[in-house]
Amino acid sequence: MSQHFLLSPAAKTLSLVKVMRMSEAEARTAFRKIRWTETEGEPICPECGCVDHYDLKTRQVYKCKGCAKQFSITSGTIFASRKLQVRDILAAIAIFINGAKGYSALQLSRDLGVDYKTAFVLLHKVRESIETARNAGALSGNIEVDGAYFGGYVKPANEKKDRKDRRKKVHQSGKRQSVIVMRERGGRTLTYVTSTEAEGVALVAANVEHGATVHADEASHWDKLAAYFPIKRINHQEAYSKDGACTNQAESFFSRLRRAEVGTHHHIAGKYLGAYAAEMAWREDTNRQANGHQFAMAIGAVAAAPVSRQWCGYWQRRA
Missing domain, CATH: 3.30.420 (Nucleotidyltransferase; domain 5)
Incomplete structure (x- = not known):
């Protein structure tokens, strides 16, 4: 009897332990390389597209030399104005990926030690990112x-x-x-x-x-x-x-x-x-792809997704 794909070693290429052991600096570096692949992780201003910037020492943000706007590694993405650390966001996405039948916001709030509404919005932002990134066009065959x-x-x-x-x-x-x-x-x-x-x-x-x-x-x-x-x-x-x-x-x-x-x-x-x-x-x-590949797809979708118009006002009861 053949082994189910989800039970095979090929299906398990993502380690939540490795993600949680990352430092915040390592997580930020990983996210930068995913978001700005064309410059190998060097920041690109989301306002004017300039690649020249200053590193501000007082805060973890950059200042564009072209338009003088300040931006962070999540500015212009669906996680703009975040409060969670980047490592926690990566860990949340890893947990989300490993839930074969989905993952509840209540359970995620316990895993990360955050408010239920924080986990609820985070998961819905991931869902929105994945849906936005999926290939468009008519179905065939x-x-x-x-x-x-x-x-x-x-x-x-x-x-x-x-x-x-x-x-x-x-x-x-x-x-x-x-x-x-x-x-x-x-x-x-x-x-x-x-x-x-x-x-x-x-x-x-x-x-x-x-x-x-x-x-x-x-x-x-x-x-x-x-x-x-x-x-x-x-x-x-x-x-x-x-x-x-x-x-x-x-x-x-x-x-x-x-x-x-x-x-x-x-x-x-x-x-x-x-x-x-x-x-x-x-x-x-x-469902026939390794969880590590699914994780990379989700992170890429999050890094490319624009600011959410549905979830940006959730805390003000607009969502």
Whole structure:
């Protein structure tokens, strides 16, 4: 019996111990080399692009010789105006990477000894960075599409005589949302959050190249895709895979997302569902890559991501 990839030595090239043993100076040097690869770690002014600068001795910042603006190694990135040390940020990302089913903000706050809200924002900034860095463009080849509903649970009444039919809209909370997934076999995964699964038809038409083969289940709203693509259907009441048609990779994504919701986070607020779905899509796409490579990808995404407009006002209750 072959060994699962996650159990093999090839999957474990990242050591959290090594990250935590780094000094702050070593962590800053590592981050500089990742952010400014073209100059081998020499700072570049985020305002004017000048490479000439002064090192201020009173603070760990630089002063540009071109525009006289002061900047730090995280200025202009998603971690601008940070308070945590760079080593702690690298450690948080390493911990995040090693959580195969995700990592909760509560647990990270305990690991780093920081406030829960600090850990919550930090993890969401990492998720936003990864989503921003992912390759854009239409999907091609064989594409599996599916949708699943999350949230909006209404607890039934204690006594049977008082219970309502929760399938009817009048008895629902209105918070239920659908996650639409499009998985390119051997490629990328795209996710969207909509009110109903039927809205996924237009999203598939907009994000899949013409000529690609679409695989979908027996839900009637996917019938409209036949006007855009060659389509293969699978009836899950008969089989999970038949005559080359299946949506098993899409189902694998939903399995990972539901395990993260139930087993790791326990609750995902509706407005953050898209961020968690994007994270799980990235984890699915990279699940056969070593954690050291995943860590390098995440650090590179963080170093390249601009200042977050969603999370910059979280402490002022604007997020």
